[in-house]
Amino acid sequence: MSNLLKIVLPxxxxxxxxxxxxxxxxxxxxETNNNANDKPPAGATSASEDxxxxxxxxNLTEMLSQxxxxxxxIRNPQTAELAAQQLDQFTDSLDISALSKLPxxxxxxxxxxxxxxxxxxxxxxxxxYEIAGVEDVLKPSVDRLMNKLGRFGE
Numbered sequence: 001m002s003n004l005l006k007i008v009l010p011x012x013x014x015x016x017x018x019x020x021x022x023x024x025x026x027x028x029x030x031e032t033n034n035n036a037n038d039k040p041p042a043g044a045t046s047a048s049e050d051x052x053x054x055x056x057x058x059n060l061t062e063m064l065s066q067x068x069x070x071x072x073x074i075r076n077p078q079t080a081e082l083a084a085q086q087l088d089q090f091t092d093s094l095d096i097s098a099l100s101k102l103p104x105x106x107x108x109x110x111x112x113x114x115x116x117x118x119x120x121x122x123x124x125x126x127x128x129y130e131i132a133g134v135e136d137v138l139k140p141s142v143d144r145l146m147n148k149l150g151r152f153g154e
Contacts, residue, residue: 057106063090066090088141110152125138
């Protein structure tokens with residue numbers, strides 16, 4: 001449990017710092033759109049976004065943390081099905097080409113978030129797949145997400 005905490009805690013802290021930086025530095029430009037359902041895809045950037053790319057990094061980090069929490073919360077095939085649906089939605093919204101175009105520091109932060117997520121998720125999946133019926137439901141969605149994340153930087 002403490003090893004898992006050592007892995008997940010830095011991801012959560014990184015997400016919180018990225019969110020705070022984004023909130024205080026870039027929120028006025030982002031508040032022109034008040035509809036929360038109109039969020040850009042994870043990793044997407046726009047012309048109105050700051051050139052640092054920290055908004056995209058914060059968004060990605062938050063979604064990776066949520067994905068890890070979903071997987072950690074799986075207790076049976078039914079919760080695995082819900083998690084698989086949410087992972088599929090996240091994977092579909094993930095724009096790797098936009099992330100690859102981020103400036104240097106943001107790209108390095110993105111790479112760190114992705115690698116940290118991959119390390120964290122591998123350990124969680126070992127335990128989660130031990131639950132009867134979960135691997136068959138969850139593995140295709142996880143593999144699809146990991147393949148897309150693996151294309152970052154190509």
